[in-house]
Amino acid sequence: MTTTSTTTDDDERPVALSEPVTDPFTTLPDLTPLRSAARAGDWQATKTFFTTLDPTENSVEKTSFASGQLAGLDGVETYLERAAADHPDDPLPRTLLAERYIRVGWAIRSRARAEHVSRDQFGQFHDWLRRAEQLLIDVCAEQPGNAAAWTARLLTARGLELGQTEARRRYDRLSAHHPHHFRAQSQLLQQVCPKWSGSWEAAHAFAQECVTAAPAGSHAGAVVAEAHIEHWADLEGVDQRTYMRSVSVRDELRAAARASVLHPDYAPGWSWIAADSAFALAFSIGGHAEDAAAHFVSLENRVNEYQWQYLPGWKAAFVKYRKSALATL
Structure with a gap:
């Protein structure tokens, strides 16, 4: 397939962008x-x-x-x-x-x-x-x-x-x-979703609890993105198409990203790909390409496929959304 390129902050050489790589x-x-x-x-x-x-x-x-x-x-x-x-x-x-x-x-x-x-x-x-x-x-x-x-x-x-x-x-x-263990937070989020006898109120409340309690620059903000992705995936038809496009959801995602992966004190660790992948997906399906751009710049060809698998033909969707997001830079 045709590749595009971007430039990292650490290296002025362009990075070839092609299909996503999922193997950790x-x-x-x-x-x-x-x-x-x-x-x-x-x-x-x-x-x-x-x-x-x-x-x-x-x-x-x-x-x-x-x-x-x-x-x-x-x-x-x-x-x-x-x-x-x-x-x-x-x-x-x-x-x-x-x-x-x-x-x-x-x-x-x-x-x-x-x-x-x-x-x-x-x-x-x-x-x-x-x-x-x-x-x-x-x-x-x-x-x-x-x-x-x-x-x-x-x-x-x-x-x-x-x-x-x-x-x-x-x-x-x-x-x-x-107290701010991201992998455990992601797992408990699944538990409190309706598909495991929870509720959307509980899921979003837990996500906000995680990001509010955590120090700035932790992964916890990504739990907010994961909660919205799970909610979106559970909807159908018009409700699904409009959910991520709402101003309230967009603003929650922006605030969570600023408190976590976009914060100056962010310490990536090994969960950073999962965190940026969640934000890239959430912003993309909401039509917020400009907001998604920073996350695609970080990811380049890397992606955590777990949430992206909610999209039919998700690899092609990743490439399409990445191209749209990077075009806003």
Whole structure:
């Protein structure tokens, strides 16, 4: 396909723009050693990757993020099961194994609405989540501040339909140690949406709670964009076409972006692609190309595909919206 180009602030050479790249191990090269370790079934190299992350609050976000990415690699449960058996006193292999079990279960269930998921799918799905939950209960007892484990338990709570109160309890246990953990916020947002027995009032209130409580420059503002995307995706016809175009939604998105990814104190970490992807999508489907531009400039060819998959032919849509946004610069 034909490519265009843009220029980054750090490099005056134009960057070729083509189809979006979704693989996090490509878009975030710092993750490459983790994939290499997983492909080799090398537990020691895997442990070294996690234990040598920078010893700051940012390492909590990175550990949780990387746990989720490792879980997406086919077959890693084999060597993680072996590591968990060989190192029964180490919570790390159990946490990573639980994340993998959850990913296997959700893949069986699929992203379909409940009415389109078979009884057999639900049975297998719940079985994998229960296996994960048993591992995570012990890990959280041993390490109450383990953000990756508590975040994973938000996924098991939702999938096992443990209810809003239990999901919030788990989130509160995590936030007592790490109050602005973006991955956990994104997971609880899913829980409080109507598709999981929540409400739009609860979803938007939680998103605003996240951005209001967080320090300026955190990822929390992206939760506002995610909430609006989820609301938009649940609508049909004229309501869907007009929702993102409303001035109130546009202004909420602008304020959230200024408080997070566009703030001078923004510290990107490894969740920045998900955050900018959410804003780029939300502004684009609302027809706010000029607002979307800064996010597409940051993303270039990179994208988190999770929300974008709500669009039919989303890769072509990404290219189209990016071209429109960059044309406003």
